[in-house]
Structures are given as structure tokens and as C-alpha cells.
Amino acid sequence: MIKKLKVLMIFMLVGLVSLADSTQFVMEGPEVVAMGEQFRLGFTLNESGTDLQLPDLSNFDVLMGPSTSQSSSIQIINGKTTQTSSFSYIFILRAKKEGKFSIRPASIKVGGKTYESNSLDIQVVKGQPQQAASQQGGGAGGGGPQNAQQQDDTPSGNVSKDNLFVRVAVDKTNVSKGEQILATVKLYISQNVPLNGFDQVKLPSYEGFWTKDIDVPTQVNFTREVYNGKIYQVGVLKKTILFPQQTGNIRIDPFEITCLVRQRVRKQQGFFDDFFDNYQVVKAKVVSDPVIINVKDLPNQPANFSGAVGNFSFSGSIDKTSAKSNEAMTLKLVISGSGNLNLINPPKIELPQDFEAYEPKTSDKTIASDKGLSGSVSFEYLFIPRYAGNFTIPAIKFVSFNPSTHQFETKSTEAFNLTISKGSDDKNSGVVNSYSKEDVKMIGKDIRYIKQNKSVLKPKGSSFYGTFEFYSVFILSTIAFAVFYVLNRKKIEESKNLTLIRNKRANKVALKRLKAASGFLKNNKAEQFYESVIKALWGYLSDKLSIPLADLNREKAAASLLEKGMAPEVVTELMKIIDDCEFARYAPAAFSGTMNEVYDGAAKVMGIFEKQIK
């Protein structure tokens, strides 16, 4: 409730203020006057007031005033009636001294309230003699040329360069490339030159510049201005913002205009001539001086410089960060500020390679004013991700040159992370995508990257081949082989001798054992007899076949014997004898042979072996 009341009160206050503002009290006067010249100082009030308090006018002579006048008008719009009235007080003043004077605000009372007017600055310059003599009071504000036409005693006809000229004024002549310049074409007319109008106008071509015109009213407004110590009526014909596109000294071609000036025809007045003066309109062609602009190149430009010169801010936005494949996305970059906005190249964006990208769309909103070209340019990049995945568009950089600091400024957006999911719109394409293979596209060509692995550094020109070590490896390995060979050969030789000895010895040992067996046979000691026979046989075989006794068994012995070319019957007989001995020893009941038979068999087999195995 209290809040509502407060709001209400604020509204009421605002209403009061706006009501109070409806009373306007304005002081008007020329900006420049010549010394001794009469001029008008006017006060306008839109309501009736009393008790006008003039400011201090001691620097001027008050010749006349105040003369008051009143006007009122009633307007009916859509049945709504508004009444406006104005009261004016006019004083005629004359300047006494040269200099710049400021007139403090005047005050007036309206309905018991005091209102103050604005203050004025008036510059007083040295007067021209003919002007001082003129009876005509200088018009306030913009009526100059019209007033001048009415002057009777103006020494017209001398339309010289002092009286009428055009000037192309630029706000700076030393600029960097791309920096904006405000060029104003001004027409200067001396007060006493009657101007009727313009004819052909030839605008400067502004070659070497990119231009943007500032709107000026088609009706030329004249203001008073001091130039080279003289007062002129000055009209602005054209205002243009220039952006230099090349470096060096650029010449702005002269501006040409043909003015129509009324001149009184001076001739010897005869008696029958016209009583009145004759006037004729003459064409006066005026040409401005060429202007030279010195354009410096930008200091060493960064690689990604976009050509932007001025003071800018930069921002980027994307319409969505997650989308489906084959769905269009838009990235928008906005550059706003003051400078050569229309000349900025679209900043390069690095899209992931599989994205289909289109040319950026550029749109600008710019306003040309006395302060220069300002507004914003936006670039819209349309692209279509073709495959699903997570992608990143790296931060987009915008490099501009700031002419006020003479520095390149880099502004960048943040990086955009995109999540693309698989879209389902493949079915209406009618093509089975998985069957269409693509070649790997080569995007660029460059040398391969440096080798990072640990390299083996060697003294220049050195190599293992041909060194002492290289040869010594060969020599040493040969020597080692030779030594091994000799030693091994010797060993083989020795072991060969050993088998030979054993082979030769075998029969002797066997006979010795059999002898012992025959001893047992005589004494009829069956147990000992068979044992010694079998021992003799095994011992003989071991020596003869070079097989250690521990490794020897019947199969091995048989295989070895057969291998050495023994007849199978002999081997079978040997086996039979061994069997008989073992039967006789361990199962005497099952054994049917006699000790004599066994003894003879063993002796016979050994005899055969002795003959055949060398």
C-alpha cells in the first residue's frame, strides 16, 4: 500500500515538473557582430509575464527598446483545442568594444514565479568601414543574405574571393589509414553580397576514400561565423565522413559551385534612362582550395587484422549449443562502436572440418553524424553439422586498430562447445548412408613435425664400421672359435679312445666272469652261477655298446644290437639266455634247462658278438 502511494507521489511530482517546464523564456541574439554594428537582442516568453530584469549590458549601447509584441494562435486538432501565445521583447544594441562578451541570463516573473532565460556569448570583431556606415541593422539569426539584398548603397558587383568562397573543412589532416575524417563543405558569403541561388554544383570526388554522407537539410541554413577576422554568412552545403583507403598524401579535389549573385548595373546615368537602378543576375563560379590529407599506413599489422579502424566492442552468440546432425545452427558476431563499420571483413571462424559452412550474412545499422559513423555490424554464420559428436569452435578473435591510442586491440569471444547428437532425418534422403564411403580430404599441405624421440648423437663422420672395435670383434670371434674347435676335437678324440679300450676290454672281462661262472658250475652252486652269467652278459653288452650299465635294459640292448647289424636270431638267443638265467634264479621250479646249456649258449653268443661288433 505504502509502495503504491510512493509510486503515485512520484507520478504526481513528475507531472508538476512537466507543468512547470511548460513556461519557456528564451534569449536570442547573434553569435558574432562587428564593432559599431547594430544588432537585435530578443526575449521570447510563451506566457504573459511582468517585471523583466535585464542582465548587465554595460559592454553594449542600448539604442532602443524594449519594443514588445504579442502573438497568439489557436489550434484545433481532432476537437482538441490548444492555444499558444508568445510575448517578445526586443532591444537594439550596439557593440562598443572588441572581444568576447557573455550576457548573463535575464529573469521575468510569471504569476508570482521568477523564470530565468539562457545566457548568450557574443563575439565582437573589428568592423568594416562600409558596414559601419550602413544604416541597416544586422538581422538576428538566419536572415542575412535577404537583408543584404535590400541594401541600397552596397558597392555591389565586386564579387571577389573575399566576399564569396567555398571551403572544404576537414577536422584532421594527419590520419591513419581507415581512420574517419569529417569533411564539411562550407559556403562563405560576405554580408553585403546578395545571393540569389545556386547553379551547377560539382562535388569533390573524394578519390582514395570510402565515403558516407551525413544528412544535411536541403534548405541551406546560414549562420554567422568569423573567418580571418571577418564576419560571414556561412552555409553548410555538404557533410561527409571520409575513410582513407590508401596511404600517402591524398588530394581532395576542389569543390566547385556556381552562385547566382544579383548585381546592380552601373552605367552612366543619362537623362532618359531609368530612374531606378537596374539589376542583373550574374553567375559567379567559386572553387575551393584543394586539401591534402596525409595518410599513414598502420604499423605492422597482425595477421588476422580485419581492417577495422575505430573504437569497437565485440560480442558473439550462438543460437543453440546442442543440436542434431543436419540441423542448421547460426553463430552471430556483433561489432558495435564508431569507425569504418562498413569496411570490416567478417572475422574468420574455425569450424570443425566436417561442418558445412555457408558465406556469412552481413547486416549493418549505422548512423552518420558529426561524431562520425557509429552503430553496429553483425555477421551471421550459418553452418550445418553433418556428424554427431562433441565439437568446439575456438574463441573468435577480432583485431581492430584504435587510432586514438595507435594500438591494435584484440577482442575475442569465448569458445563455443557444441554437442551434436545423431539426427533421425536420414530416412527421407533415400540413400543408405553407411554404404557411401568418403575419401579422406587433404585440407592442407605442410612439412611433417620435428622428431621428438631421443636421438643418438655421434661425433661427425664417425661410424662403427672400420673402427678397431669392428675388426677386433671379427678377429676375437674367430680366435674364440678356433680355441673351441681345438679343445672340442681333443675331447672327442679322448672319448673315442675310451670306447675303443672298453670295446677291446669287453671280451676279456666277460671271459673272466664266465670263468668264475664255470667255477660255480663245477661246484654245482646254481644261484651264484646264474648270477655271474647274467652279470657277465650285461657287463659285456655295456662295454660293447657304449651304454652305461645303469641305462641298460633288454629293449635298449636289443634295439642297439639290431642297429649295429646283428642278426635277429642271435639277439633272440641272447634274450632267451637272459630269460633262462632269470627264471633259474627267481623261479627254479619253472626252469627246465641245465647250467651247462646256459653256459655254452652265453659263450657262443658272446663269441658271435665279438666277431661282428667292432
Place this chain on the structure above:
Amino acid sequence: MKRIINTILAILFTVAVFAQADLIQKANEHYTKEEFQKAIDGYNQILMAGIESPEVYFNLGNAYYKTKQYTLSILNYERAKLLAPDDEDIEFNLQVANQKVVDSIQELPGIFIVRWWNAIVNSQTTDTWASISIFSFVVFLTMLGFYFFAKTSEVKRITFWSGCFLIMLTIFSWSFAAKQKSRLVNHSFAIVMQPTVTVKSSPSENGTKLFVIHEGLKVRITDKLGDWVEIRLADGNKGWLLTESIERI
């Protein structure tokens, strides 16, 4: 005595080599940060110390390429290729750099057997061939031992033939090593270093102008006379030019 001095020198070199390994790391880091000029200085410092490796030449070539000094990069790639004739990366980068060379010369094709033979010889470095030679010789001796002391004829047959193969391998790899070494030491290839050189018919300023070659071209030095060298292009043309306009690989 001489042996001892050599050993001491070898040890000193090893110490130096260890110190240079750090320098390589540093130069590589400069390259990674795209400070190519610093990388070039780093690699050159290593080479100044009298030691080398194909990697250093390759990386130096890359750094020169990145600073657009294509002729120097070709020179260094060629030097790397001498040390590592079969490296694919070096071959690739050399081809890329050679695209910057003005002159295009049709190389005379050799006989295919000779080309194959050279390809085999170039497939390994000197030291690799030397090691192969030593290894196969040692295996050969082992086989010989088996052959002598084998009991069965089977083993004897196998070891005999493998032994024959191994001794052949030893001899060939030895000769390949020798060939590679001589290619390294006695090769006569050079790169043209001056932007443009007029080749004369005789070793004097007054010689008839034969043809003009440009920097980056690989030529072979065939003769020498004072300040002048006779060169032979890959297409077989010959002529004389001043020594200062070329640099030996």
C-alpha cells in the same frame, strides 16, 4: 699410447654428447612454441660442437622451412637423408621443400637392377650393416661348430647350407657398410646456395654461359680447379661455377 689417447677422447665426446642432449630438448621446446629462430640457433649450436644425428638435421631443416629459408632447409634435409637414407619423414619433407625450388630437372632413370641394388644398400645405415655383418659372422661360426661336431648327416646338411648363406651375408653386409661409409665421407653432392647462378663452359669468367640454375638445386661435383668446380645436374648437363655459390651436403 695412441690407443689411450683415443679412449680418453671418446670419453670426452660422450660427456659432450650428454650435454648436447639437453640442448636438443631446449631447441625442440622453442620449435614447439613457434620460436623458430631460437630453435635454429639451438640446433646449430649442437652441430657446431662437432656432433650430429639425423634428427638434429631434420629438425633444423623444419625450423628453416618454417622461417621460409627453403634452401637451407633442403640442405639440412639432404644431410639428414645421408645419415638416415630410408627415413620416410625426411623423404617427405624434402619433397615438400623441393617444391619451392625454381628449377625442375628430369632425373635420368637408372637401370632398374642398379636402382634396386642401391635401394637395398641405402635401406640401412653404415653401422646397421656393420652390426649385421658381425652378427651373421658370429652365427656362421656357431654353425661351423655344429657342422664339425654334428653326429648325424641331417644336422650336417642343414648347418652346411645355413653356414654358406651366413658367410655370404657377412661378406655382403660388410661391403654394404663400406659402401655406405664411402657415400657418407666421399660423396660429392652439393646444394646451390645463391639465388641465381650462371654456369659456364670453362672455369673462368670468360667462359661461354651455358645455363642458369637457381638456389635449392642439388648438383654433383665432378671436378675442381682453383675456385671453380665442375658440376653435373641430374639430367646429365655439366658446367663450371664458383665454389662459393654451392655448399657441399
